[in-house]
Amino acid sequence: MTLLATPATRILAVEDDPALASHLQAHLQGCGFDVTMSHDGSEGLRLARAQHFDLILMDILLPGSNGLDVLQRLREQRHVPVILMSALGAEPDRIAGFSKGADDYLPKPFSLGELSVRIEAILRRVAYERRGQPPLPADALTFHEDRCDVCHDGQWATLTSTEYRLLETFSRHAEEVLSKAFLYQHVLHRGYSQHDRSLDMHVSNVRRKLKAIGYSGKRLESVWGKGYVLTARES
Template identity: 40%
Template sequence: MQNRVLLVEDDEELRQLLARYLGNQGFEVREAGNGLDGLALAKDLDCDIVVLDIMLPDISGLEVLRQLRAETHLPVVLLTARGDETDRIVGFEVGADDYIPKPCNPRELVARLQALLRRVAWDQQAEVDASRTYGDLRVEPAQRRIFQNDAPLDLTATEYEVLQVLLAHAGSVVRKTDLMQWALGRRLAAHDRTLDMHISNLRRKLGGDDPARIETVRGLGYSYRVPA
């Protein structure tokens, strides 16, 4: 079955280029040229993933993402201006799963989408009874949810992946290179702060009063400490 992608981009030439490339790579593509149309299609269509430009003519892509996150955990990849780190940070805080700077390489976009979709599909195949508990956290792979004191954490698809990898190796150091590959499906590149941003969001969502829960091990990676 084809993966269904919603492409929200106001630059018609770029949108058509990406849509054509995605279609040639086996994706079923739906398009929107502004934020309101993209938001309506994302809510109405049974799509698997969204590619969302931040700079849109009516409402911003970040506002589209905010409204989507109020209703769905649908994976979202942002298209951001190259070098604009502020947009990327805010995007992750709002709930983006990944980003690609513009002008983007269509081949890289496809690789990012396929990696994210593989991670989602892998966890959806998990057994219903394969829940695991780590202190006050409970992982329910079949639901792709993590609960803290029986309350569901509001995690993006990528935040879920990062946290469940750290939990699976609780008490041990997970190297950044390994965490990037296992959770995001790609190699760690120089100056790529994507993983750091996801960790920052997870610390905030897990409760900022316990910053040592996810410990930074300088020069190596991160370690999850199960609270006593």
């Protein structure tokens, strides 16, 4: 499999387990990435703030600072894609990860092959987002592709790149019901499974963040048995 790696593609991996960290570094460097390793949360946050990275892999159970806390603090300043890695794979743990701003959540143990697929999917999305499409107006909501975020009345929603891509897709198809299968394929870039709640979590996060900045021009509504729609109509 060929990953979307160039010599300038930089990945920060924050993992305290020495064996896994070694495997991650060897695998990612073998794929052609410029890899920086960190072994505790505080150092990982410092590196993520001080340097440019195209993607961050981060464990949750870290010394120094919990991975979820690191992610929350990072999201105050950076919108770099983040994949969480954790032995805590239950649904409440995944929901907590997405709520803090994760773009993906990979339960341990995982194969390096699966990790590669997920990295490739995220880098493909980022490459698409950087094609220089103009900001899209949606009533009083302004889309800023360069920041992967939306602004309303001077307030930023602080979306993750996945949440931004999801909302942008809904905006392009306003008043059109989009199926979960379509959204998984075109936004998450993987097949739909009825047991996969990732999309629902991302939709919930977008709703919450739009409400937090006072935006009510359009709403993300669930359409039972069909999917979701961005609509200005009253329910």
